[in-house]
Amino acid sequence: MLHFSGSLTRLVGELKKLPGVGEKSALRLAFHLLKYPGNIEALAESLMQVKEKVRFCSLCFAITEDDPCWICSGERDGATLCVVEEPQDLLALERSRAFRGRYHVLQGALSPLNGVTPRDLRIAELMQRLEGGEVREVLIATNFTVEGEATALYLTRMIKPLGIKVTRLAHGIPIGSDLEYVDAATVQRAVEGRSEL
Amino acid sequence: MLHFSGSLTRLVGELKKLPGVGEKSALRLAFHLLKYPGNIEALAESLMQVKEKVRFCSLCFAITEDDPCWICSGERDGATLCVVEEPQDLLALERSRAFRGRYHVLQGALSPLNGVTPRDLRIAELMQRLEGGEVREVLIATNFTVEGEATALYLTRMIKPLGIKVTRLAHGIPIGSDLEYVDAATVQRAVEGRSEL
Structure with a gap:
């Protein structure tokens, strides 16, 4: 070679x-x-x-070419804020067209074993945004991994004392799945979260 | 996005x-x-x-930064010429350290279905090199695919009339294989090509 x-x-x-x-x-x-x-x-x-x-939006830390990004500068519901780990998670939520609020990208998840502490994430910036008083609900959309769940728990403890509602994405059976092949923990959450038709 | x-x-x-x-x-x-x-x-x-x-060597059509490439300009056995499909095949042979002659890269294999005819390969340039008279043996190392085998057959018919010996890489069991998992055609070739110990 x-x-x-x-x-x-x-x-x-x-x-x-x-x-x-x-x-x-x-x-x-x-x-x-x-x-x-x-x-x-x-x-x-x-x-x-x-x-x-390409740079990071100075408000939400999503990737963008213009600062602030098109979501932060656009007409979105300022009362709900969705917290995600990475910019690509934001994309997944935007593709669903289910969320009309604004976002905050943490740029990672807490992982003490890998040396990722709250100071390495955009948590201080998130708390600063919440101090503005406009946000009434924070939807935590970190991944359903050990790190993502730990981050969700940490954020919940930080945000709840401010009197802001904290929500989490629902667990359940993915669309189009065969029940037979869905893991037991997911089925359990789906039963617990069942809705009336 | x-x-x-x-x-x-x-x-x-x-x-x-x-x-x-x-x-x-x-x-x-x-x-x-x-x-x-x-x-x-x-x-x-x-x-x-x-x-x-990076360019192609004007003699053997391997990739190189200097023309002719280090193999063509080096002290190699000029009597044996190994024909391969792509530059990466040449690399595989060089890694084996088993071949000490020169190379000729066809830059593809005959494939009438995909519109690859002899004119699309470096066959004219190969024949020109053979006319020099120095080469006594051509080792055809095209892949053992339909296209590679067809190319080998085509080249054999072109080269043999020049009185040059034409050889092909041996078929057999790959080193380290479990006989149980080797396909029948390969085992058949290995039996046919068995050598005395």
Whole structure:
């Protein structure tokens, strides 16, 4: 490899840093790119554009090109605030079209084992936004993982004393699932949360 | 997505052109890159470097930064020439350290269904190299696929009349395999090609 091209070796090294890309996949991607020089240039350019233009919204910490972002500057329900871990979680909620309030992106979840403490997340900024008094309900939409649940618990304890309603996304059977294959804990939550028809 | 950042949408579009990368993986890669701005720049730079520096060797059509490549300009056995489909096949052979001759990269395999004819491959250039008279044996190392086998057959018919010996990589049981799990056709070839101890 080295003998062939130092720049190709470097590209393989950079590609290997991507999640889910090992030595073999990186080589495969590099050789694929070599076949399409037009794509190489387009990819390089779009990378530089992203680096130059994309930033975090100074209010909600979602990714944006304009600050504040289109949600913070748009006409959304300011009384409900949805807290998510990452910008991609915000995207998932927006795709559902079920939430019309504003967002706050924590940029992670509490994980003492990995050294992620409240100070590493955008929690101070969240509390500052809540002090404004406009928000009446905080919908905590962190992931249903150990870290996400711990973060939800932590935030609930911080926010409830302010007299703000704290809610959490519902647990239940995913749309289109076969009951047979749904795990017991999920079925249990679905029964507990059953609704009248 | 669109609302957030046009440049991010463009990056996702470019990443989706890579083999094995769909909409979801592309988004995941893009968000990963956003977390490491240093990596974005390094990746973009290494892409441009590859585009500028990497070319095909004018003799063997392997990828190289210097023309002719280090194999063509090095001290290798000029009497044996190994024909491969792609530059990455050449790498696999070099890693084995079993072949000390020179190479010729076809840049593909015959595939009439996909419109790949002999004219689309570096076959004319191969025949020209053989006319030099130095080569005594051509080892055909195209893949053992329908296209690779067809290409091997085609090349054999072209090269044999020149009085040059044509050989093919051996079939057999891969090192470290459980006989139980090796397909019948491979076992058959291994029996046919058995060697005395």
